[in-house]
Amino acid sequence: MKVLSLDTSTLMSTCAIIEDGNLLGEYSLNRDMSHSERLVPMIKSMLAELDVKLEDIDLYTVAIGPGSFTGLRIGAATIKGFAHVFNKPVVGVSTIEGLAYNMPYNEIVVPLLDARRNRVFTGIYSWEKEELTSIEKPFVEDIDILLEKLESYPSICFTGDGAKIYREKISERFGDRARFAKLGQEYCRAVSIAELGVKKYKNGDFQDFYSLVPEYLRMSQAERQKEERAEKNGN
Amino acid sequence: MLTLAIETSCDETSCAILKDGREVLSNIISSQIEIHKEYGGVVPEIASRKHIENINQIIQESLEEAKVGFDDIDIVGVTQGPGLVGALLIGISSAKAIAYALDIPLIGVNHIQGHICANYIEHKNLEPPFICLIVSGGHSYLVHVKGYTEYKLIGQTRDDAAGEAFDKVARALGLPYPGGPHIDRLAKLGNKNAIEFPRVMLEKDSYDFSFSGLKTSVLNYLNQMEQKNENIVVEDVAASFQAAILDVLVEKAFRLAKEKGLNKIVMAGGVASNSGLRDRMFEKGQEEGVEIYHPSKVLCTDNGAMIGSAAYFNYKAGQKSDLGLKVKPNLGL
Amino acid sequence: MGDDLIIKIDGLEETKKFGIKIGSLLSPKDILCLNGELGAGKTTMTKSIGLGLGVDDYITSPTFALINEYEGKYPVYHFDVYRLEAVDDLFDLGFDDYFFGNGVCIIEWAEKIEKLLPEERVIINISKGQKENERIVEIDGFGKSYERIVKELK
Numbered sequence: 001m002k003v004l005s006l007d008t009s010t011l012m013s014t015c016a017i018i019e020d021g022n023l024l025g026e027y028s029l030n031r032d033m034s035h036s037e038r039l040v041p042m043i044k045s046m047l048a049e050l051d052v053k054l055e056d057i058d059l060y061t062v063a064i065g066p067g068s069f070t071g072l073r074i075g076a077a078t079i080k081g082f083a084h085v086f087n088k089p090v091v092g093v094s095t096i097e098g099l100a101y102n103m104p105y106n107e108i109v110v111p112l113l114d115a116r117r118n119r120v121f122t123g124i125y126s127w128e129k130e131e132l133t134s135i136e137k138p139f140v141e142d143i144d145i146l147l148e149k150l151e152s153y154p155s156i157c158f159t160g161d162g163a164k165i166y167r168e169k170i171s172e173r174f175g176d177r178a179r180f181a182k183l184g185q186e187y188c189r190a191v192s193i194a195e196l197g198v199k200k201y202k203n204g205d206f207q208d209f210y211s212l213v214p215e216y217l218r219m220s221q222a223e224r225q226k227e228e229r230a231e232k233n234g235n
Numbered sequence: 236m237l238t239l240a241i242e243t244s245c246d247e248t249s250c251a252i253l254k255d256g257r258e259v260l261s262n263i264i265s266s267q268i269e270i271h272k273e274y275g276g277v278v279p280e281i282a283s284r285k286h287i288e289n290i291n292q293i294i295q296e297s298l299e300e301a302k303v304g305f306d307d308i309d310i311v312g313v314t315q316g317p318g319l320v321g322a323l324l325i326g327i328s329s330a331k332a333i334a335y336a337l338d339i340p341l342i343g344v345n346h347i348q349g350h351i352c353a354n355y356i357e358h359k360n361l362e363p364p365f366i367c368l369i370v371s372g373g374h375s376y377l378v379h380v381k382g383y384t385e386y387k388l389i390g391q392t393r394d395d396a397a398g399e400a401f402d403k404v405a406r407a408l409g410l411p412y413p414g415g416p417h418i419d420r421l422a423k424l425g426n427k428n429a430i431e432f433p434r435v436m437l438e439k440d441s442y443d444f445s446f447s448g449l450k451t452s453v454l455n456y457l458n459q460m461e462q463k464n465e466n467i468v469v470e471d472v473a474a475s476f477q478a479a480i481l482d483v484l485v486e487k488a489f490r491l492a493k494e495k496g497l498n499k500i501v502m503a504g505g506v507a508s509n510s511g512l513r514d515r516m517f518e519k520g521q522e523e524g525v526e527i528y529h530p531s532k533v534l535c536t537d538n539g540a541m542i543g544s545a546a547y548f549n550y551k552a553g554q555k556s557d558l559g560l561k562v563k564p565n566l567g568l
Numbered sequence: 569m570g571d572d573l574i575i576k577i578d579g580l581e582e583t584k585k586f587g588i589k590i591g592s593l594l595s596p597k598d599i600l601c602l603n604g605e606l607g608a609g610k611t612t613m614t615k616s617i618g619l620g621l622g623v624d625d626y627i628t629s630p631t632f633a634l635i636n637e638y639e640g641k642y643p644v645y646h647f648d649v650y651r652l653e654a655v656d657d658l659f660d661l662g663f664d665d666y667f668f669g670n671g672v673c674i675i676e677w678a679e680k681i682e683k684l685l686p687e688e689r690v691i692i693n694i695s696k697g698q699k700e701n702e703r704i705v706e707i708d709g710f711g712k713s714y715e716r717i718v719k720e721l722k
Binding site: 209 | 290559
């Protein structure tokens with residue numbers, strides 16, 4: 001089964017093809033304005049190099065967020081377009097999960113994506129045997145509150161652009177308990193989205209190209225106020 | 236030749252299938268007006284979210300209604316601009332994906348040119364050259380249309396677009412958004428000579444427009460009436476205000492037609508639906524022996540068919556875009 | 569809050585000069601809030617500020633568009649948020665991409681979305697003076713840009 005994957009959640013524009021447990025190819029370009037103009041030419045170029053035709057793709061996977069609202073929609077619209085023409089299934093994969101998947105270590109893995117105003121998109125993961133397990137599914141949080149939350153863990157791997165931005169703060173608090181991703185793992189990689197996508201597909205967790213939409217993950221103010229009220233009432 | 240055309244420049248998601256630039260096999264439009272009403276107008280982020288939710292459904296409906304499949308399509312047209320960046324990108328991304336998947340040409344289209352081409356769909360025998368008055372919420376242009384893909388921009392607004400002036404006055408009168416159609420409706424019931432609002436013509440030979448002075452004048456009038464505790468007759472305000480705008484639009488359009496020696500004036504854009512404008516144009520057209528054209532109401536609003544028509548004519552003239560098509564939110568004529 | 573700076577402007581020429589001056593002092597990531605009643609001249613001021621930023625285009629009030637984007641020396645994002653006052657879900661409007669982006673943001677009626685605004689910003693309040701074309705401009709704000717601009721204007 002040939003799988004095409006895309007991740008346009010961040011400035012890193014990345015696409016990949018995997019086939020039956022092998023990576024055929026991956027293009028990743030970290031450039032402003034990449035998505036809106038260069039995405040389809042990039043995919044076309046990769047497929048041409050690999051001598052693969054779009055109609056040979058059996059499954060389409062895409063990172064559905066969180067991340068840049070515009071970037072997410074460009075990726076989603078493109079994948080939905082392909083899947084629509086060839087009537088193939090699609091799988092949406094969490095961007096945060098994809099980042100965590102880049103780091104198969106015996107530590108707690110915490111991806112951090114900058115959400116501005118001192119906040120990050122994040123999630124807390126661990127590896128059980130060969131499976132990535134979420135201790136806490138993706139959420140948005142103030143960085144200081146998050147770091148407080150992580151205090152109890154003996155050893156944590158941080159990744160994502162947020163890890164770069166808050167590196168000093170993290171090191172101060174965690175010292176040797178904190179490990180940081182290298183350039184190879186720190187960015188979104190389409191290959192991880194592809195692998196996670198195939199897993200989900202094999203578990204029956206996939207969609208059609210009509211219903212796939214990004215998951216923006218920012219709580220609207222109305223939802224936030226609702227939550228605050230619920231907390232006050234001791235829920 | 237079958238064109239599949241996508242339009243997502245603002246708050247309408249639309250996909251159409253056209254045959255040879257003038258025959259519409261399907262024109263599916265999903266409007267978000269109800270959603271944006273709460274915000275008093277379009278909110279770009281919300282528009283974009285709705286587009287990504289709807290786009291493939293709309294495309295599918297357009298194919299089914301036209302009774303064709305993807306394999307029957309020859310070219311893909313899409314609005315490149317002007318419009319809201321996030322919204323445009325949905326259409327552009329979908330169009331690129333489809334064009335690449337089918338290995339067929341992609342043509343990026345200027346939304347304003349689309350409005351002009353709506354008339355080729357409506358009037359099968361209409362051919363350039365002619366003068367085109369394009370008036371909508373976002374644009375006010377007077378264009379010398381020399382050929383299917385040849386335009387000369389002669390006049391434009393220096394501040395508010397005509398449609399915007401309508402919407403702002405409507406809001407001041409407490410009418411719901413979008414206000415233009417409400418003003419049109421109320422104007423029929425009022426006296427257009429009740430209040431003297433300025434007709435801003437600008438310099439003697441100018442074909443440009445300026446509506447913010449008129450708008451300010453109406454707002455000042457309403458303020459004064461309120462302060463004096465006098466009763467405001469909404470129908471009269473609507474009629475007098477509308478007359479002031481129409482006087483300017485009609486005068487300039489006809490003057491330009493005369494200057495260029497053309498006897499066809501074509502209207503386009505949302506405000507071309509205004510019955511007052513249509514009546515005035517036809518009336519003067521009869522007096523001066525000028526033919527007046529306008530699209531049906533549906534084709535006046537944003538829609539994929541008009542984009543398909545423009546894409547077809549552009550393609551015939553040898554224009555083609557590549558898969559790296561850039562979005563151009565401020566594209567002019 | 570820093571010290572308010574209050575300037576009296578007489579006539580359209582002076583208003584234009586003032587706006588151009590402000591525009592020339594703005595740089596990417598700056599946020600300029602323009603407050604004032606209907607007719608105070610926020611859009612007129614924005615036009616001159618645009619000139620100071622090198623914007624060629626006709627600047628018009630984005631009452632319905634919400635945001636108009638222009639290209640000057642830098643990207644210029646012109647907001648009119650008048651109609652967002654009663655809105656619940658302000659945080660999902662995607663404004664952060666602009667506020668924290670690479671351009672200059674000019675926001676008319678900024679006070680209506682106070683909760684959304686980043687802390688560092690320049691706030692200009694325009695009110696009508698005694699005479700018709702007279703305006704009173706109060707400048708307030710937080711952050712390095714604000715301090716730089718106030719210094720230059722003095």
